[in-house]
Amino acid sequence: MAESAVSNGLRAYGLIVGMWVRSTMAYRTSFLIMTLGNFLATGLDFVAIALMFTHIGELGGFTLDEVAFLYGTTSVAFGLADLALGTMGRLGQRVRDGTMDTLLVRPVPILAQVAADRFALRRLGRITQGAVLLGWSVARLDIDWTVDRALLMPVMLLSGGAIFGALFVLGGAFQFWAKDASEVQSAFTFGGTTLLEYPPTVFGKELLRGVTFVIPLAFVNWLPALHILGRPDPLGLPDWIGFAAPLVAGGCCAVAGLAWRAGLRAYQSTGS
C-alpha cells in the first residue's frame, strides 16, 4: 500500500512536471532569458565573495578556491532541492484560498501535486552556476583524489539535495498549521545556503553545533567537504563524519514525511 502510494506519487509528479516543462518550452526565448537571469542572480553572491578576496588572502583559513568549492557544492545541492520542490512555499496560499481542496479530489498523493505545481525549469540556472563554479574550484584545487573522496563527491551533492528537500517539505507541512509561514521555511532553506557558502571556521561554535546536531545543515556540504579538502572539523568531530551524510539525509526525509502526514491530517480535520 505504502509502496504503491510512493510509485503513484512519483508517476504523478513526473506527469505534472512533464506538462509544465512542455508548457514552458512553448516560450523558448522567455525560458532561456529566465534561466540566464536565475544563473546570474544566484551567482551574484559569489561575485561579492570574490571581491572580498581582492582585499584578503584567506577567510577563516580558507582560500578563494576552497570557498568556491563550498559555494559550488551548496548551490548544486540547494539547486536540486529548489528545482524539485521549490514551489512548496505556495502551499500556505493554497490552504488560505481553498484550492487545496481541488488537489484532494484527485487520485494522486497531495505531496506530488504540491511539489510539481508550477514546476520551474529556469531553476536549472542555479544548478548550472553551482556546477560551473564547482568545476572551476576543483580544477584549481590540488585535491588528493583517493577513492573515498571521489565517492564522497556525488554522495555529498545528493545527500545535500535531500536534506534541503526535506527542509522544503517540512516547511510546507508547517504551513498546514501556520498559513503565512512560507518565510519561516525560507529562513532555513535560503538562509541555510548563505551560511554554507562560507567556511565553517568563520562561525561560532554554538552555531556550528546547532547546524550539526539540531538542523543538520552541516551535512549538506561542510562535513563531507572538509574530508575532501583534507581539513579538520572545527568541532573536533572524527574524519569519517562526512560519510554519515546519506544517513542524516534519510533521517531528515523520514521526519519531513511524518510531519507532512501530520499536517495533511490536521488539514483534513479542520478544513482550513
Next chain:
Amino acid sequence: MVVGNGVGDAVDALIELDGVEKVFQVRRKAGLMRRERREVRAVDGISFRVPRGEMVGYIGPNGAGKSTTIKMLTGILVPSGGRLRVAGIDPSRERTRLARRIGVVFGQRTTLWWDLPLRDSYALVRRMYRIPDDRYRHNLDRCVELLNLGALLDVPVRQLSLGQRMRGDIAAALLHDPEVLYLDEPTIGLDVVSKAKVREFLRDVNAEQGTTVLLTTHDLTDIELLCKRVMVIDHGRLVYDGGLDGLHAVGESERTLVVDLERELPPIEVPGARTVRVEGPRQWLAFPATSSAAPIVAAVADGCPLVDLSVREPEIEDVIARMLHGAEDRAGRTT
C-alpha cells in the same frame, strides 16, 4: 425529525450516511490576549441514502453545512462521528481510491490548471486517472460537442469567462466516467444561456450514463429541472427529504405571475390566485407553487387586455424559511 416522504431507502445505495457529524473547534479573539474556544457543529447527525442513478438536490441557507457534507463525501474532510460510505468506500480512509470513481465540481474554484489551456488540463487528467484511450476520446468528444467547448480548448483557463470555465470544469470531472458526480453550486454566477446548457448536459449525463448526481444550489430552477428529490439542511441537520412539490406544499410557497395590462385597472380577481400588488398597469398575482400557471394566465387573459406577462419562481431561501416556520407552527399546534 425529517419532514418529507423519505425516498431512497433502496438496496443499492451508492451514497450512505448514518449519523454523520462534523465538529469544528473555532478559536476566537476575546480581548487582548484571551482566546475563546468554541465548538461549531457544522454537520450534526445527518443520515441519508442515495441510490445509484438518482439526481438529488442538496439545499439550505448559507452556512447550513452543505459544503462540509460534500467535503466529507469526497474525503477532503474527516468526519467527527457517524458512518459514511460512497460506492462502499470510506472516503477519508481511501481518498485516492475513491477519487477515481467520483467527479467533483466546485462552482467557486476550478479544479483545472489555471495557466494551462483546457486541452492540456484534460490530457493531464487522462493520465492522472489512467483513462483508457477510447473512453477518453469518446468522453471528450461528447463533452466538447454538448458543452460547446471546441473553440475554447486552446485557451488558458484563466482567460475563460465564468460560464466557459464552469463548462470546462464539468467536462474535466466527467472524463473518467465517475459513478458519482458532486456539484457544489454549478450554476452560480452563470448567465441564462450557460445555465440552460449546463442543466441540459447534466440531465443527459444522468439519463444516459446513469451517473448519480448530488448538487447544491441557490437556484430553485436547477432543482426543478433536474432533481426529483431534494434534501434541505439547516443548522447541520436534515430537515426535509422528499420531492420539490412536497417542499412547496410544506412551506406553502407561492409563485408570482406578473402581468402588464394595457391600462390601469382595479385588482384582477381570478380563481386560484390573489392579487398582492398593483402599480399602474402592472399587477402581481400570487398562486401556490404546487399548481400550474396556465389556467391562471388563461383566466387573466380572458378578462383583461394583456400586454406582457412573466412568472417568478420563489427564492430558495424563502421556501426554506417558510418550510422551517411551517414545521415549527405545526409542531406548536400539535403540542
